[in-house]
Amino acid sequence: MSVEQTNVTPRGGMTVSDEVAIQITGMNKWYGQFHVLRDIDLTVYQGERIVVCGPSGSGKSTLIRCINALEEHQAGSITVDNTLLSSDLKNIDKIRSEVGMCFQHFNLFPHLTILENCTLAPIWVRKIPKKEAIETAMHYLEKVKIPDQANKYPGQLSGGQQQRVAIARSLCMKPRIMLFDEPTSALDPEMIKEVLDTMIQLAEEGMTMICVTHEMGFARQVANRVIFMADGQIVEQNEPEGFFNNPQSERTQQFLSQILGH
């Protein structure tokens, strides 16, 4: 991988390379007869921070879940890190281990300690020796500022701490891309900040991120691109500045007035 980077849209010291991380072309998905994702074209460059927003049911979750094959698409192609996502399980495994994902409800494993949650996949998927996996896990737990909780169980932690563990758990797999599906929407207001801070830190380190969120402050601060989806289509995408201050499509304007207006 070439490290020298042509800055496409530098923001706040964060850089974006011209190396493609995710390439989605002509992607379509149906649930039975229901056409959820329609003709999605999206190119994500290495180091980009993309925020996806849109009304409920517009297909945001479905889109990012297609990227790590939690959902399968029926037409078009998705290429992640130069690996074409097909129904071949080999590639699915490869892509899933390169792409980290955080969910709205954390999806930690409640029967394992925080540390075990973080070492499970490195040990079983990456085949890393246990000792080394523990070291890596402690490193990332320190990074999300909860190393002292390592031997507790998820049920003993607050929502914000659990979400940070979930982020650390993904990071332990050393992913090249992180997907977030409304990581803060199940949290109490006072915990949202600690999770967003973690994500901002991650962005500053140059992680490629796609984040479904309604935290517009976060979008303004770290995103270099905001994507607006409605009815299974990408309706508008732009830099945050342009997106928030000068939305072009009527639906975007309507959506923004609803979430920012009240």
Next chain:
Amino acid sequence: MSDQNIFYVRTEEAPRLPAPPSQQGITGWLWNNIFASMADYSTPSKAISSILMIGMTLFTAYSLVWMTWTMLDFAIFSATFSDPAGGKRETCLANGGACWPFIQAKWYQFMYGFYPKEEIWRVQLSMVMLAIGTLWMVLPMMPARGKVAAIMLFVYPIVVFVLLNGGPVEHGTDDIGRIVAGVWFPLIAAGVCFAAWWLTRDGKMGDVAMALSPAMLMATVVLGAFAVLPLITLGIDLTLGTEIVETNKWGGLTITLVVAIFGIVISLPVGVLLALGRQSNAPIIKYSSVLFIEVVRGIPLISVLFFASAMLPYFLEPGVDFNKLLRAMIGVAMFASAYMAEVIRGGLQAMPKGQYEGGMSLGLSFWQQMRLIILPQALTTVIPGIVNTFIGMFKDTTLVLIISIFDLLGILSATLKDPEWSTPTTAYTGYLVISIIYFIFCFGMSRYSVYMEKKLDRSHR
């Protein structure tokens, strides 16, 4: 409200008083738990309920005392404890209570059936190994419990079979034929499993392997053991020179444990596979699992046992002859597996989708997700159901007596026919003892399950 002063500041601590008598000590407890519900006569309906409460309490207390007394009288005060003169039934008839010398005289048979006395060390050794192994697995402070569990699951059954049976399985001219017949199936099964695995490496057909595996696993274990045992026992026979004790001489608690433990060991993994199969998206696997579960659950165990003992030989080639005990064991294990599958399916359904997705998003394969994430949690949630099935099966093993295998209960019925001990109380004594033995095992399992539930519960830690 208007002209009231609502301002208030506490200036001195309220005193900490001792709890009222109703909250303390024996009298408090008695009052709260017994007398409080009988003391309210303020309205007619409350008075009626209080009077009813008094009536029920008195009745229950009386019944308890009466039953305890009757039991003590039977088992101790009017009982016959020893028979030094060897009068047998006469000695017991004199007292009219429990006839304990009968138990003493028949204890050997209760434990070992008709197993020859001079070979009994083999059964005893097996039981000691079982006790040590079980305790080792069950006690949390023992080291290497996983390894011991694996030995108990995979090695111990073979060792016990060889020990109890001695020499080659049913020495005979067709030994070679049996070995050959027993070997080809496991080989084919292994081949099919391998082919299934090979075809499913890409995950497309993961379900096919899953559907095949329950049946294959069971058949392979049984037939594989059947083929391998003559070889192993032949080896032991040559070195130890132990005498063969045909399975029809086994009996009593030995048989009960052999059948029950076989059922427990087989039913859990097969139940898991059937439960997973039933949830599968692939129709063939799904419906073959459903078919197996529903058919086995839909017929009485007794008819399965009859089928296994009377009908099975018609379906097999002559020369391939299953041991009757083995057939009964397979019947019981099939039954337990079907019930177990449904219990486990309940646990699988209780798992939130997010747990699968969490595993998938980390790149864990299907079987890793199952083994590391889903099953540990699903099985923990259904421990009560699993143990319930174990207990049910432990007691259902008594049904093997109808195909004249003499388990604990069967041996009792047999010994009760002995005219030398025939008194009106012999049967009561015998059934009391047998009940106590069953109770000890079942209650032990039940307590252990409660302990495990508490230990594994992470929900409110």
